[in-house]
Amino acid sequence: xxxxxxxxxxxxxxxxxxxxxxxxxxxxxxxxxxxxxxxxxxxxxxxxxxxxxxxxxxxxxxxxxxxxxxxxxxxxxxxxxxxxxxxxxxxxxxxxxxxxxxxxxxxxxxx
Amino acid sequence: xxxxxxxxxxxxxxxxxxxxxxxxxxxxxxxxxxxxxxxxxxxxxxxxxxxxxxxxxxxxxxxxxxxxxxxxxxxxxxxxxxxxxxxxxxxxxxxxxxxxxxxxxxxxxxxxxxxxx
Numbered sequence: 376x377x378x379x380x381x382x383x384x385x386x387x388x389x390x391x392x393x394x395x396x397x398x399x400x401x402x403x404x405x406x407x408x409x410x411x412x413x414x415x416x417x418x419x420x421x422x423x424x425x426x427x428x429x430x431x432x433x434x435x436x437x438x439x440x441x442x443x444x445x446x447x448x449x450x451x452x453x454x455x456x457x458x459x460x461x462x463x464x465x466x467x468x469x470x471x472x473x474x475x476x477x478x479x480x481x482x483x484x485x486x
Numbered sequence: 487x488x489x490x491x492x493x494x495x496x497x498x499x500x501x502x503x504x505x506x507x508x509x510x511x512x513x514x515x516x517x518x519x520x521x522x523x524x525x526x527x528x529x530x531x532x533x534x535x536x537x538x539x540x541x542x543x544x545x546x547x548x549x550x551x552x553x554x555x556x557x558x559x560x561x562x563x564x565x566x567x568x569x570x571x572x573x574x575x576x577x578x579x580x581x582x583x584x585x586x587x588x589x590x591x592x593x594x595x596x597x598x599x600x601x602x603x
Binding site: 417418419472474 | 534
């Protein structure tokens with residue numbers, strides 16, 4: 376079983392829509408959680424960290440449920456520029472910063 | 487300021503050829519990682535350096551893969567006797583401090599796309 380599981384999509388939504396991505400992680404020792412964004416043929420870039428209390432950054436809201444080992448990302452009022460692959464990422468404190476990535480969820484926002 | 491840079495950006499190799507991929511991390515960054523990203527997959531960890539010390543190489547898929555960072559800055563990932571399954575994007579990432587600091591941000595380079603024919 377992979378460390379991080381994500382629905383690969385693709386998700387195709389119109390501009391202005393709300394879209395939610397979910398992922399699960401298998402190792403209960405995981406300590407840090409992130410969403411990265413990866414544009415086509417580009418490198419991953421940190422979108423936001425995910426905290427137990429939930430956190431928001433503009434149109435983006437991330438939630439963490441440690442009991443269920445579940446992470447979510449909500450994008451409100453989708454923009455064309457949100458089209459990308461969203462990678463769910465975890466870090467186990469015991470593994471010197473090694474990041475474990477999901478396979479990514481592809482989002483296309485259409486006009 | 488300059489981000490993480492990698493060279494070459496693209497590499498085509500014949501099966502059996504040796505290749506060397508270079509990573510220039512952000513100046514002053516202590517930690518350096520290599521990841522391999524196959525088509526349609528997320529990046530997979532290969533190895534980690536703290537300054538010049540290779541502290542984790544558990545992700546290297548075989549003894550054909552070798553990485554070094556002799557002066558604690560530039561790193562090279564070498565693949566000997568390349569095979570078709572080595573075709574992937576090789577990503578380098580660096581972070582400022584010791585990554586025992588939980589949640590330290592890793593900054594990725596643009597990657598080297600390796601195609602083995």
